[in-house]
Amino acid sequence: MNMGMGEAAANDTTVRVALGERSYDVVIGSGLVERAGRLLAERLPGARVVVVTDETVAGLHLARLENAFAQAGVTMAAPAVLPAGEATKSFDRLREVVDHILAARLERADAVVALGGGVIGDLSGFAAGIVRRGMAFVQVPTSLLAQVDSSVGGKTGINSAHGKNLVGVFHQPALVIADTDILDTLDARQFAAGYAEVAKYGLIDRPDFFAWLEENRELVFSGHGEARARAIAESCRAKAEVVAADERESGRRALLNLGHTFGHALEAATGYRSERLVHGEAVSIGMAQAFRFSAHLGLCESVDAERVAAHLSAAGLPISPRAIAGEPLDADMLMAAIAQDKKVSHGRLTFILVRGIGQAFIAKDVDPVAVRDFLRDELSS
Numbered sequence: 230m231n232m233g234m235g236e237a238a239a240n241d242t243t244v245r246v247a248l249g250e251r252s253y254d255v256v257i258g259s260g261l262v263e264r265a266g267r268l269l270a271e272r273l274p275g276a277r278v279v280v281v282t283d284e285t286v287a288g289l290h291l292a293r294l295e296n297a298f299a300q301a302g303v304t305m306a307a308p309a310v311l312p313a314g315e316a317t318k319s320f321d322r323l324r325e326v327v328d329h330i331l332a333a334r335l336e337r338a339d340a341v342v343a344l345g346g347g348v349i350g351d352l353s354g355f356a357a358g359i360v361r362r363g364m365a366f367v368q369v370p371t372s373l374l375a376q377v378d379s380s381v382g383g384k385t386g387i388n389s390a391h392g393k394n395l396v397g398v399f400h401q402p403a404l405v406i407a408d409t410d411i412l413d414t415l416d417a418r419q420f421a422a423g424y425a426e427v428a429k430y431g432l433i434d435r436p437d438f439f440a441w442l443e444e445n446r447e448l449v450f451s452g453h454g455e456a457r458a459r460a461i462a463e464s465c466r467a468k469a470e471v472v473a474a475d476e477r478e479s480g481r482r483a484l485l486n487l488g489h490t491f492g493h494a495l496e497a498a499t500g501y502r503s504e505r506l507v508h509g510e511a512v513s514i515g516m517a518q519a520f521r522f523s524a525h526l527g528l529c530e531s532v533d534a535e536r537v538a539a540h541l542s543a544a545g546l547p548i549s550p551r552a553i554a555g556e557p558l559d560a561d562m563l564m565a566a567i568a569q570d571k572k573v574s575h576g577r578l579t580f581i582l583v584r585g586i587g588q589a590f591i592a593k594d595v596d597p598v599a600v601r602d603f604l605r606d607e608l609s610s
């Protein structure tokens with residue numbers, strides 16, 4: 230049968246994020262960039278688009294996406310191409326993207342299209358959320374991390390010297406197009422970083438998924454067979470379920486922050502310098518720390534913390550803050566960033582802690598002295 234370019238192919242997986250009138254599909258599959266124009270035009274008929282991307286991704290994939298849009302009759306403004314890396318999630322780059330969209334005279338129903346990893350998705354989603362008080366937004370995630378996590382759920386934003394993701398809005402995309410072939414050009418370090426967020430879903434509340442990852446990690450990394458696509462789809466389903474239940478993180482969504490209180494502090498303390506530490510690596514260290522801290526508090530067995538660390542290490546991920554290259558980190562500096570965490574309430578710290586693998590829970594009013602002492606030990610031993 231001759232399949233129309235906009236129709237879902239038989240082996241695509243579509244995950245629905247159920248949010249009433251703001252519901253949308255995450256389409257996962259092979260060859261989707263070539264079908265992106267039709268997929269977009271079906272959801273947003275008549276919309277003009279501006280693609281926001283980074284220099285690395287532009288060199289590899291922008292022409293193919295533009296071609297797909299042209300073939301589907303989607304009108305494009307000139308793309309905004311930004312430097313790659315975490316430092317791009319800044320006020321200066323936000324202003325640049327906002328001005329670019331306005332100069333192109335895109336209207337509210339026109340679409341900002343993020344072609345890139347989580348940095349481009351978070352930044353351009355924020356711009357889409359504030360220009361004309363909210364424009365349409367489409368994610369074409371190109372990193373593993375963006376396909377399994379950042380493109381889904383509508384958290385957008387930028388970093389501040391005070392802490393990670395401290396400025397932003399919730400702004401859901403209208404569509405997510407995750408072409409699994411695009412991961413073939415991702416380097417090993419970035420693939421491993423994305424894998425940390427995949428493992429996170431198992432560690433939060435899917436112990437069977439974590440056990441499956443322990444068995445299938447090498448296949449997920451090699452891309453042979455179905456394992457990689459299955460891991461991406463399972464991750465998107467896990468995230469979509471949580472987002473649908475608690476879009477704005479009034480409760481359960483905070484579980485998706487497992488490893489992030491420590492991890493975000495590490496990113497802030499290293500100045501958001503991707504050459505030292507990228508988000509997925511920070512999350513890996515943070516999750517290993519959340520398990521060690523939980524074991525230290527007597528909440529979980531040390532053997533679980535060791536199992537998690539062994540799995541993340543085998544995936545090529547760091548599991549200790551001492552693994553971060555460059556000048557040594559300081560516990561007080563990390564505590565200053567932790568005090569700015571968005572989960573802080575009435576000045577009290579909230580952490581995602583664990584009773585075991587797949588048994589994460591929200592711990593409120595965690596003793597800051599215990600955290601600081603734990604961090605001092607972690608940085609010195």
Ligand SMILES: NC(=O)c1ccc[n+]([C@@H]2O[C@H](COP(=O)([O-])OP(=O)(O)OC[C@H]3O[C@@H](n4cnc5c(N)ncnc54)[C@H](O)[C@@H]3O)[C@@H](O)[C@H]2O)c1
Nearest residue numbers: 285313314346347348371372374378379384411414415508
């Ligand atoms: N909004 C959310 O829910 C959410 C969730 C998780 C992470 N995040 C954010 O996402 C960011 C991290 O995302 P990331 O890991 O994708 O980082 P990133 O966007 O910096 O991408 C990683 C690197 O890979 C390159 N790259 C991306 N796709 C490529 C491809 N197909 N081929 C070759 N190179 C490619 C990029 O140019 C970049 O250098 C962080 O800022 C983090 O805070 C947000």
Ligand SMILES: O=C(O)C(=O)C[C@@H](O)[C@H](O)[C@H](O)COP(=O)(O)O
Nearest residue numbers: 378382384393394482485486489571
């Ligand atoms: O979507 C969420 O909710 C998450 O917590 C996913 C995280 O992986 C992601 O890094 C997110 O940006 C962190 O959110 P924040 O609110 O702690 O900035």
Ligand SMILES: [Zn+2]
Nearest residue numbers: 426489508512
């Ligand atoms: Zn994350």
